[in-house]
Amino acid sequence: MPLKEYIGLSRINGPLIFIENVKNVGYNEVVEVSYRGQTKLGQVVQISDEFAVIQVFQGTEGLAVDTTRVKFLGKPLEVKVSDEILGRTFNGIGQPIDGGPEIISGTYRDINGLPMNPSSRMYPRNFIQTGISAIDGLMTLIRGQKLPIFSGNGLPHDRLAVQITKQAKLKGEKAGNFAIVFSAMGIKHDDAQFILSNFEESGAIENVVTFLNLADDPTIERIATPRVALTAAEYLAFERDMHVLVIMTDMTNYCEALRELSTFRGEVPSRKGYPGYLYSDLASIYERAGMIRDREGSVTQIPILSMPNDDITHPIPDLTGYITEGQVVLDRALHRKGVYPPIGILASLSRLMKDGIGEGYTRKDHPHLSSQLFAAYSRVQEVRALASIIGEEELTDIDRRYLRFGEAFEREFISQGFDEDRSIEETLDLGWKLLSYLPSSELTRVSEAELKEHYKEIKR
C-alpha cells in the first residue's frame, strides 16, 4: 500500500499538530513530519474523518503551517529488537546515538506491547540478593518484581540503583544471562554519566541497553522512552531467556511530559493537573514486569522517581505505590545523619517478599526476624518522640534500651558502604545481634525456638 503524504497543517499547538481531510489513517499510527530536510517522528493521538491530531515527539520547533509534510506510515510506533541491541545506546525513541551502525537484523515490535494474560503469569518467588541489608532483610527484592525507589532531590538514589545493579544476584546462581536495560527520562547529563560509567567499571556494559532522553532532549519523546525500553526488555527476557533488570529514571519527568501533552489536548484534568488516566498509563508501564509460565527469563523493574517536595501523597508516588509491588523510600533525615543508603524503613515495603523468604529461599528465621525488626524500630520512633519532650533521663529502662537499639540499627544495619556487599546470612545475623539490645520479653514477633537459637541478650 502506498504511503500517504500530506502537505500543510491546519494548526500547531505546543507539541500537537492538526491536519484536516486525512483519509484512511488509524488511531495511534506513527507519522513522519518533515520540514526543510529535517524529519521528526510523531503519533496520531486522535482521529476523526475530518481531522487528525498528531503529537510530535521531537517538538514542533521549526515547523511551519503551510509547507510541513506529514507522511502516515500505517503502523504503530515500533522499535527493532535483536541480540545486537546489547551494549548499544539509543535515543528516547530507539534510534542509535552511539555512532555505531544501525541495527541490521531483528524484528520490529510495537512499543506499546500487549497486556500479559494473568493466567500466563508465574508468581515471582526467587529472592534476589542485593547485598544491601535494609533491602535484603526488610524489603526483599524478588525476580520479576517492580520495586520503585521513592527519592527526593539531592538524595543518593542513583548510587543506590547502581549498587543494586552491581551486586544483584540470585543465591547460588552464577551470573550469565543477565542484562540491564537503562531508560533515562529527562535526567541530567551528570547523573546519566555517573550511572553509565559505573556500569562500565563493573564490566557489565556489554549487557546493558541504554535509552537516553536527557533533560535537554525533547520532552514529548519521553512518553515513548519507557515503552521502547520495556519492549527491548521483554524481547530479551521472553525470547532470549535473559533475566533483565530495568532501571527507569526519573518517572516524575515522564509524568510531567504526560501532563504537558494532556493540557495541550484540552483534557479534563484530575489531581494537580495530571490527566485522569495517569493511573492506567503508569500501569501500562509498570505491569510489564513479571515472569511467564514455561519461559526462562524475567523482567524486574526498579523505577526511580523523585517525590516533588518529598511529598509521598503527591499523585506520582501515590499512583505508583498503588501499582508497584512495594516501594523503597529514601529518607532525608537519615541522609542528614550521614546514613547511606538512607532507606526509610517504616515507609518502605516489598509485597512479594512474603513468598520469597524463609525456609528454602533465604533462612527459616527471616520472616519473623524482619517483622520483629520493623516492630522494634517503629517503637523506637515513639520513644524518640517522647524523649524529645520529657528528656532521655525520664524514660523507663525499656525505653532507653529501645533508643540504644535504634541508634545501633541505623548505624550498623541500615548503614553500609557503597562497595559493601553483605550476604543474606550476614544481614540476618546482624539483625539478631541488634535485637539483643532488647530484653526477650519485648520480642513477641519471633518464636521461642528462634529466640533460643539466635538471641543472646546484651545486658548493659
Add this chain to the structure above:
Amino acid sequence: MGDNKKIGELYLINGPVVKVRKATGFMMHEVVKVGDSKLTGEVIGLEGDNATIQVYEETSGLKPGEPVEGTDRLLSVTLGPGLIGKVFDGIQRPLDALRVKSGDFLQRGIVAPPLDLDKKWDVEVEIKEGEEVKEGQVIATVKETPLVEHRIMVPPGISGRAERVKASGKYTIDTTLMYVANEDRKHKIRLYQTWPVRVPRPYKEHLMPDEPLITGQRVIDTFFPISKGGTAGIPGGFGTGKTITQHQLAKWADAHIIVYIGCGERGNEMTEVLEEFPELVDPRSGRPLMERTILIANTSNMPVSAREASIYTGITIAEYFRDMGYNVALMADSTSRWAEALREISGRLEEMPAEEGFPPYLSSRIAEFYERAGKVKCLGPEDKIGSISVIGAVSPPGGDFSEPVTTHTKRFVRCFWALDKSLANARHYPSISWLDSYSEYNTELEGWYAENVNAEFSKLRARAMSLLSEDDNLQQIIKLVGEDVLPDDQKLIVRVAGIIKIGYLQQSAFSDVDSFCEVKKQFEMLRLILMFYNRSSALISKGVAISELLNGDILNTLMRMKENIPNDRLEQFKEIEKELKNFFDSLDKKYENIKEAS
C-alpha cells in the same frame, strides 16, 4: 441473513471511546463489534443517528470509516456449569482459553465462549414431564465441584408446563433439557442462561440480615462483624494491606461461593490467588478453596472499559449463585479503580465533571452496586434463602479518606474497616483501626453470637472496646509525659490494651495456626484476657503494686496463646485458665491481710 444487520460507520476515535454515525437501531448498552478487527464494544450514548461506544480492547489502528456492527444483545454474562474455578476478564472471556488461542499476551479481537461447550456434565433432572414449573425453580442439579452442587433453574420470567423433559444423563451445557410451555410460547431451557450485567436479577423479597459472615479474623468477627448479605468497605492507602485482607476473607469466609474481582489491580496478585487457592484447604470441608471460587481478573494494564464492566460481571455471577440459595461473598479489589475507569470514560465523553473530575453520577453508581448485596428469599416455589455479601476495597489517593470514592462508599456500606497507615508501618496486621472502624451489624447479630458462641460475648466485646478507647486517651498523655506518671490502675489499662493489640488484634496471615481463628477460640481468648484484667484490677484497687502482676510468665502465655492453641484443641484454654486462677489465687492469699488491715 444480512438484511436486518445493523451496521454503522466509525467517524471519531479517542482512546477507548469511539463515535459512530448511521447507527440506526442501535440500543443503549448493546454489544457491538467495532472495526475490521471486530473489537468488542458497548453502546453508552445515542444521539439521533450517532452512537458513542466504549471499546473493551485497545483501539490502536482503528480508522474512521470502518464498520461497526450491532449484535442485538445487551452486555451479558453466560451462567451455567463451568463457572467455578475459572478466571475471566472483565467481560467474561475465559483467560485460560484465551491463552490457548493467543499465547501469553492478550491479542486484540479474540473471542472465546465463556463456558466450556464440549464438557459433558452429569445432570440429575428433578422435574417430571407435564409438571408445572415456576420461574427460579430448580429443575436439575449438576455436581460441579465436590463443594458445589450447581442448581439449574428456570430463568426469571418463565413459568409453565414442562414438556419433552430429558432423562438424567451426561449433557453439554447447550443441550435443551426441556421446554416450558405457557400461553405465549414454548421456551427452550438449557443448562445455561444469559443475563444482562447491568440489570439486577429479580428475587421475591429482601430479608433482614441476622447471621454473621464468619471470616476467622478476630478484629472483624469480634469487633466489626459483617452479616451474610451485608456490605463492607475497606479503605486504605497503598501498603496498608487491603489486598491481603481481601485475600484472607476470600480464603476463610464461610460462604458457599466466593467471587473475587481483581479490578484494575496487579497481575502478580491475581497469579498469587491462582497459584495459592488450589493448594489451600477450606477449614470446614477439607477441599481446595478453588472449588468454590470464581475470579474476575481485569488487571490495571488491561483496557479501562472492561475494568468498568468487571464489577457488573462479577456481581451478576454472584446473584446467579444467590438465586440457587447459596451464601455468596463478593470481594472487589479495588472499587476506586472502577470509579477511575468511570472518570476516564466520562472525561473522554467531555461530560461536565463533579468532584475531583469524577462524573456526577458516581454516587448513584456506587449505591446501585452495593444495593445488589443482601439476604433474599429467592424466586421459585422452594423459598430458597440466599445472600450476597459485598466487600469493596477503596484506594483513596494519598490515604485521604475525605476523597469522593471513600465518602460515597461510606454512605452506602454498613461496615467500615478503616486501614491505618501507622499500624501498617509498625507491621501490625491486619491494620484495621479499632478506633475509626465501625459495623452497624453489631446489634443485629448479638442474638446470633449469644446463641451460637456464648451469652457473654457481646458484653466481653463491649468491655474490650472500652478498654481500647480508654487506652487511646491514655496514649495521648503518655506521648506527652511518659508512662511512669500514670497511676497503677491506668497503667494496667495500658498494659491490658497492649495485650489485646498484640495478642488478640494482630493476626498473621502467614501463620499456619493463626491465619484462621474459630469464633469459639476468639471468645476463649477474649475471656481470659479480660479475666486477667478484672482480677488484676481488683488487686490494684486494694493497693497491690502493678509490678507484682506483670511479673511472671502469665503475660507471655496470654500473648502467645493465639499461636500456641490450634482451632481444634480449644480444651487447652482450660489449662491457661487454671494457670491464671492459681496465679491470682496465690496473690489474693498473699494480700488477704491488707483487706483486714484496712
